[in-house]
Amino acid sequence: MKCARCSAPLPAPPYFRNDECPKCGGDLHSCIQCLSYEPGRDNDCAEVQAERVVDKERSNFCDWFKATSGDGSAAGQDKQSTIDALNSLFKK
Numbered sequence: 001m002k003c004a005r006c007s008a009p010l011p012a013p014p015y016f017r018n019d020e021c022p023k024c025g026g027d028l029h030s031c032i033q034c035l036s037y038e039p040g041r042d043n044d045c046a047e048v049q050a051e052r053v054v055d056k057e058r059s060n061f062c063d064w065f066k067a068t069s070g071d072g073s074a075a076g077q078d079k080q081s082t083i084d085a086l087n088s089l090f091k092k
Contacts, residue, residue, distance in 0.1 A: 001013070001067070003021040003023065003024060003026060003028075003033075004026070004030075004032040004033045004068075005021065005024050005026040005032070005057070006021060006023050006024040006026070008021055008022065008023035008024065010022075010028065013067040014067070015028040015029045015033070015065075015067055016029060017029050017059045017060070017061065018059065019059075026057065027057065027058055027059035028059075028067070029059045029060065029062075029065055030056065030057055030058055030059055030060060031044065031045065031053050031056035031057070031060065031062070032056050032057050033067060033068060034062070034064075034065050034066060034067070034068060035066040035067070035068040036050065036064060036065075036066065037056065037068070044056060045064075047064040049064065050062055050063075050064045
């Protein structure tokens with residue numbers, strides 16, 4: 001995990017509304033720290049049901065927030081274990 005602003009290492013999620021980066025003090029429960037954040041999309045968010053957030057760098061109450069690891073993947077998500085679980089689910 002790393003901060004979207006300063007790239008400092010972060011503690012593991014979950015992040016709550018008042019959590020801040022220990023290095024730069026940036027809000028962690030914010031759009032720029034979310035997996036759904038996509039500049040250029042409507043509301044800059046991939047989640048179409050999310051309410052509009054004006055300041056993407058400030059903390060918010062978005063129920064769709066999912067922390068990103070800083071490389072665009074979900075924080076703490078092991079891709080291989082997810083693939084294995086899906087494969088076992090859909091085996092004939």
